Amino acid sequence: MSIISFSEATLQAMIEEMERDSTVFVMGEDIARQGGIFGQFKGLPDRFPGRVLDTPISETAIIGSALGAALTGLRPVADMHFADFISVAYDELVNQIAKNRYMFGGQADIPLVVRAPDGIVPGAAAQHSQSVEGWLMNIPGLILVSPSSPATAKGLLKSAIRSNNPVIFFEHKLLYPQKGEVPDKEYLTPLGKAEVRRAGKDVTIATYSIMVQKALEAAQTLSREGIEVEIIDLLTIKPFDLETIVTSVRKTHRCIVAHEGVVHGGAGAEIAAQIQQEAFFHLDAPILRVGTKNVPIPFSPPLLEYVAPKVADIEKAVKQVLYREEN
């Protein structure tokens, strides 16, 4: 095991996969000269000349050309700078990439990865803070993943690059500097499989990305009060690992879903709906969701504090499904 940052973990994944397969390349804004605005590409251009491309500010062309390159024999990794800018390339993602394989009868594989740094950074405000997986949950043909730690970032990015399907890799910006243990030997984190981060008998928390940490923090406080939560780190948001969640819910009979995206119409809505469909008679309480309030992310610290999901929100929701606190 080595202790490295989330950012370094993604860099290791890039290096290993680019060494392994000469058709892998990466393009995006400010990634070659600058090394990525979060330093996540530092040193990569020297190691792989001609395969780390600075692009103009042209998200539409970045994502669209990634599709063209994927269809003709390359394995592009396209960096979106900020996940928020996916909207600029929405047609390319939704009408071209997601539909290409199906619409043409399965003629071509689409081995491409879109890296999308997402999540709330204090002060970044409405257009640089979103978690946008909800925008894409409703689109058949895309795989959405979101690691929670250096180890899962590395393993998932490697799997995403090797996948022959389009994968959107949501990486929370506040996770980049965080350090954690990463295995020294090569490994892959499978797409579509959740991991149980903490075992507990009272309430299941299905969550992903940075909210896994918040759930773990909440778990400590709750434990002191005699409540043991089970935390499931989804890792893949779509298609998510329903089986692992339901197995847990059959044991705990209570569940909350926590993510940083807006609650209304967010990924948690689909996750909760499928859990209740699969495990209704095991549930002793309605499934509650924790996430951002139904407004854009505001700038000023007290406003942000009010809107963003916090550790205390998770604790409260857990107590609510245990009927220890009023709704």
Place this chain on the structure above:
Amino acid sequence: MGVRIKEFPNAFLELTSQGKKELLRTMIRIRSFETRVEELFLAKRIPGFVHLYIGEEAIAAGIMANLRKNDWITSTHRGHGHALAKGAQMTRMMAELYGKRSGYCKGKGGSMHIADFSVGMLGANGVVGGGFTIAVGAGMTAWMKKTDQVAICFFGDGASNRGTFHEALNMAAIWKLPVLFINENNLYASTTPASYGVAVSRISDRAAGYGIDGYTVDGNNVVEVYNVSHTLIDRLRSGKGPILLECRTYRVKGHYVGDPEKYRTREEVKNQAEENDPIKRYTSYLLEHSFIQPEEIDLLWKEAKEEVEAAVRYAEEDPYPEPDEAIQDLFSSDQEVLV
């Protein structure tokens, strides 16, 4: 058309008589296919809606005669002609128009989504302007793998107003990608005249905004299209970067079959169909120069008709897909388990 056409060598004259005939064959095959498709649509044999390439055949024929099988094209909603000229099979395309199982997309695409990746036809596109960036990506593959393949992006006058046009041309230009952007200016974006919706009188003038060359040719003159694209495609292969070629043409049929066409006069259409038909023009030219005999022309029409009828029989007899095939083909098999 004002193109400085004389700077382009007359490569056409170097074509064998077979090569000259092939241009005509391609145009006649497209025309015969499209004419029959219109009938079949009106007879309700083909569902959905279809956009016909009638009157624009010289562009697909002239360009594609300069391509290799491993070159790539991106096409449009009016894409049957591009597919045929690039080497797609008429039978499988017709079957797709019918929504049948052995169609190119197994019935999942229809007229607007014909693709044949095995011959470098990267797909028609239901989104106007959707092909620009895909063609740029194909150009990137040639660039990064250091091959001399080229990517051809067909698009209409309407698509030249999309933001994708701007991003794609700029990106192709900065990296000098081997992409030929072929504007098929058929004077109408759906129902909106190009004279109203396009701020410049020549779409090729927009090339200046990207520091690349732009040309306008008579898109209904297959010899001119062939000659100009012959030189331009050679330039692409030698790594000189992207080029914009505007081919002026005319959409003889409506935007779609059934279009009431209230935006233009019948007289305008009649004049164009009679005076500016690319097949008539090329046929006269060939006969005038004794490059072909009248009976050879008759034979080409007869063969095309037979080929189309065989494709119709194939499509009629082909079964529909099983309903539950609707949930297949979304993901590559390595993830099929996750659907």
